[in-house]
Amino acid sequence: xxxxxxxxxxxxxxxxxxxxxxxxxxxxxxxxxxxxxxxxxxxxxxxxxxxxxxxxxxxxxxxxxxxxxxxxxxxxxxxxxxxxxxxxxxxxxxxxxxxxxxxxxxxxxxxxxxxxxxxxxxxxxxxxxxxxxxxxxxxxxxxxxxxxxxxxxxxxxxxxxxxxxxxxxxxxxxxxxxxxxxxxxxxxxxxxxxxxxxxxxxxxxxxxxxxxxxxx
Numbered sequence: 001x002x003x004x005x006x007x008x009x010x011x012x013x014x015x016x017x018x019x020x021x022x023x024x025x026x027x028x029x030x031x032x033x034x035x036x037x038x039x040x041x042x043x044x045x046x047x048x049x050x051x052x053x054x055x056x057x058x059x060x061x062x063x064x065x066x067x068x069x070x071x072x073x074x075x076x077x078x079x080x081x082x083x084x085x086x087x088x089x090x091x092x093x094x095x096x097x098x099x100x101x102x103x104x105x106x107x108x109x110x111x112x113x114x115x116x117x118x119x120x121x122x123x124x125x126x127x128x129x130x131x132x133x134x135x136x137x138x139x140x141x142x143x144x145x146x147x148x149x150x151x152x153x154x155x156x157x158x159x160x161x162x163x164x165x166x167x168x169x170x171x172x173x174x175x176x177x178x179x180x181x182x183x184x185x186x187x188x189x190x191x192x193x194x195x196x197x198x199x200x201x202x203x204x205x206x207x208x209x210x211x212x213x214x215x216x
Contacts, residue, residue, distance in 0.1 A: 068132045070210050079146050083213035086136055086146045088157070088205040089127045089190065094150040128189035129208065135160035136209040147207070148174030156204040158182065158192060164204055180204055 070085060078087035079094050087094070129135075136142060138159040147157045151169040156177055158164045164180040166172050180202075181193040192204050 068211065070132050070212075074130065074133075078210075079150065080214060081145045082141055084136075085210040085214060086142065087133075087208055088152060088154075089129065089208050090125075090205065092153045092205060094152050096151065096153040124191055124194060126185065126188035126191045127206075132211055133208045134211055136207040137161055138163050138165070142207075143174050152205060154205045155202050156180070157207045158204050159207050164202070177202070182206060 074087060074091055075085060077091040077093050078085040080086075136146075136159055138161055142159070143165055147165045147167060149168055152167050154167060155170050156164040157167055158180045162179050162181055164177050166175050166177055170177070178199060180195070183191050183193050190206060192206065194200075195202065
């Protein structure tokens with residue numbers, strides 16, 4: 001009887017443990033969460049190929065240059081010759097008399113051989129070359145049609161080759177008087193160099209011409 005009682009007690013104590021084990025086995029195992037693949041950054045846009053013609057000092061200067069055009073006022077103060085327009089660098093009217101253009105200077109340079117123009121005279125003040133214009137070289141056509149017939153408000157007209165010719169108001173219109181250097185400055189522009197001694201009596205202006213041709 002004691003043996004049976006013990007067996008029954010053991011059966012009663014082990015049964016709940018067995019049922020718990022069966023319940024654990026029946027429970028579905030939790031699914032492992034799958035990790036999503038790492039996000040890739042969006043593809044970068046391809047870099048632009050470097051320019052085959054990088055900006056140089058000359059191209060930067062050209063980009064900053066004044067527009068290549070001739071204004072109406074400039075045309076009115078110029079003379080046409082062989083398709084180009086000719087003017088002085090300060091655009092003095094070609095028909096202006098010497099007395100009007102240079103009221104502080106003597107009319108006859110021979111009477112004041114030691115006259116020394118000051119900085120306020122037009123020929124010795126700085127002036128910048130306008131866009132669309134260039135220095136004019138001397139030629140027979142330019143001398144006969146541009147320099148000789150007009151006073152330009154001065155004694156002499158100075159060309160790109162630094163030759164100074166008499167205007168209509170000069171002593172000998174159309175003839176070469178002397179060589180006259182042109183000073184150049186990156187910030188101020190251009191002007192005629194100062195003369196000393198007898199040559200200081202003269203007043204002059206620099207001759208320029210349009211880069212493009214105009215039809216009559």
